[in-house]
Amino acid sequence: MVAMALIQAVPASAQDAELDALNLQSAPEAAPQAARGPKFFVEGAIGNASQRYQSHSRDIGRVSLDFSHSVRLSPSWRAVLSDRLDHVHPTDVGADATVNSLREAYLGWQPEGGNTAFEFGRINLRYGPGYGYNPTDFFRDGSLRVLTTANPFALRENRLGTVMLRAQHLWSSGSLSAAYSPKLANRPSTEWLER
Numbered sequence: 001m002v003a004m005a006l007i008q009a010v011p012a013s014a015q016d017a018e019l020d021a022l023n024l025q026s027a028p029e030a031a032p033q034a035a036r037g038p039k040f041f042v043e044g045a046i047g048n049a050s051q052r053y054q055s056h057s058r059d060i061g062r063v064s065l066d067f068s069h070s071v072r073l074s075p076s077w078r079a080v081l082s083d084r085l086d087h088v089h090p091t092d093v094g095a096d097a098t099v100n101s102l103r104e105a106y107l108g109w110q111p112e113g114g115n116t117a118f119e120f121g122r123i124n125l126r127y128g129p130g131y132g133y134n135p136t137d138f139f140r141d142g143s144l145r146v147l148t149t150a151n152p153f154a155l156r157e158n159r160l161g162t163v164m165l166r167a168q169h170l171w172s173s174g175s176l177s178a179a180y181s182p183k184l185a186n187r188p189s190t191e192w193l194e195r
Contacts, residue, residue, distance in 0.1 A: 038069035086146040101145045104161045124161035
């Protein structure tokens with residue numbers, strides 16, 4: 001009954017085709033522009049920590065330098081580099097204060113036509129939107145060199161890539177993706193400069 005009263009209250013001039021809500025069209029959207037150039041991010045934290053039932057406290061601090069860059073070398077080739085440098089004070093016993101993590105470094109080839117793509121190098125393989133736990137994160141374990149946050153999205157982005165060859169082919173109705181990653185070592189490197 002209320003809806004009928006509202007419809008009848010609208011003046012006849014508002015029902016013209018120009019003002020009809022069903023005829024409204026939005027302006028055409030511009031295609032999103034891909035970010036160009038390198039991305040550099042600096043993050044820092046300082047503080048003072050104390051433990052319950054202890055009389056002393058200690059200063060704590062962290063500085064992180066984050067770099068990533070994707071460059072098109074030619075119409076078919078592109079290169080990706082992503083690196084992170086963390087300096088933490090104080091450190092855990094036996095740990096280095098400064099740790100460099102080469103997250104990604106790979107070359108990609110996509111021939112003219114663009115239905116097939118190949119990538120080779122250190123790749124951070126991520127499938128699906130699951131951040132806290134994602135069953136398709138096959139290479140998650142042991143892939144963080146420095147734990148600087150509890151944010152699952154940041155942890156997923158900061159983990160080390162794995163050396164692999166990845167290929168993908170696209171059709172109008174789907175795609176097929178395959179990755180081959182050989183075992184290179186039995187455990188993660190503990191060197192301050194990740195190779």
